[in-house]
Amino acid sequence: MENVEEQDTSLIAELSRADSSLELSEDVDEDAGIFSHEHLLRAKSFLVAQSGQFRKICGQFPPAPRIGPGPNGSIDLYWKEKDWELLINIPAESGKMATFYGDDYGSQKIKGSFDPSFFHYGIVPWLIRS
Numbered sequence: 001m002e003n004v005e006e007q008d009t010s011l012i013a014e015l016s017r018a019d020s021s022l023e024l025s026e027d028v029d030e031d032a033g034i035f036s037h038e039h040l041l042r043a044k045s046f047l048v049a050q051s052g053q054f055r056k057i058c059g060q061f062p063p064a065p066r067i068g069p070g071p072n073g074s075i076d077l078y079w080k081e082k083d084w085e086l087l088i089n090i091p092a093e094s095g096k097m098a099t100f101y102g103d104d105y106g107s108q109k110i111k112g113s114f115d116p117s118f119f120h121y122g123i124v125p126w127l128i129r130s
Helices: 009-028 037-058 121-127
Strands: 066-069 075-080 085-090 098-103 109-114
Touching (some): 009 037, 009 066, 037 066, 037 075, 037 085, 037 121, 085 121, 109 121
Antiparallel strands (some): 066 075, 075 085, 085 098, 098 109
C-alpha cells in the first residue's frame, strides 16, 4: 500500500463522493438517469490511471474533476478552473470511445475522442494549467 503522501487525496475524496451519490440515487429513484456501479468503476479506473501517469510525468497529481451523470447514462468528468475547463464524457457502453472538450477561454479549444482504457497524453496540457 502507498504512503498517504503518495496518494491523490483530492481524487480519493471525489471518488468517494461519487460512490455516495450513486448509492443515494439508487435508494431514491431507479430511473434517475444515474450510472451503474460497473460504469462508475470504469470511470474510476480511468481517473486513477490518469492521475498516476500525470504524477510520473509532471511530479504532482492533477486536480480532481467533478464526477457526475452525463447524457444517455454516461459519466461526465468535469474540471472547471478560473482560466480553463475540460469535460470528458465516458459512455455507458464498455468499449466505446470517450469524448472530450477543453477551452482556455481565450485562444485554445480542443475536442476529440479517445479510448478511455488507455492513458491519454492529449489531456495533460489542460490539467497542467492548474
